[in-house]
């Protein structure tokens with residue numbers, strides 16, 4: 587798919603057909619995640635990926651508000667490695683170091699969602715996470731902190747491009 591077309595086509599998809607995703611497809615999506623720009627190339631991200639539908643559906647029941655959970659064939663918890671976060675904080679200060687690490691996670695999420703769209707799949711980003719419940723449910727060790735979740739599946743509907751604020755409302759060109 588043409589890149590500009592892909593940018594317009596990608597939407598947050600919350601309805602899946604129920605079809606499965608293969609491990610090969612999952613790996614391609616994860617591989618797109620690690621290609622994202624990241625702070626100092628320290629790659630603060632760590633990924634906990636699952637194709638276990640019951641585990642995913644149970645997560646909604648126990649810990650999260652993902653109403654479309656029963657149909658999700660592939661889910662990734664994007665975590666931060668606490669040691670890398672500390673290293674960034676030592677280098678850039680407490681707040682900025684942490685922000686940089688979260689930006690790593692956001693970049694990876696975006697790459698994976700774009701890759702999924704390029705493969706004809708659809709994904710959605712879940713921001714609000716109960717960190718402790720998420721850690722417990724997906725057996726994530728204490729030195730990794732959940733930062734974002736993405737759900738991926740075969741889209742039930744083809745959603746059109748979503749309206750955005752016009753460029754002249756959000757962009758200021760500076761200088762000549």
Ligand SMILES: Cc1cc2nc3c(=O)[nH]c(=O)nc-3n(C[C@H](O)[C@H](O)[C@H](O)COP(=O)(O)O)c2cc1C
Pocket residue numbers: 596597598599600710711712713714748
């Ligand atoms: C940080 C962040 C958190 C988000 N959290 C949620 C969420 O919890 N549930 C949800 O359905 N969508 C969530 N989204 C998806 C947004 O709602 C979606 O990207 C936005 O409405 C624009 O729609 P589009 O992605 O289809 O263009 C989140 C997106 C981001 C970037």
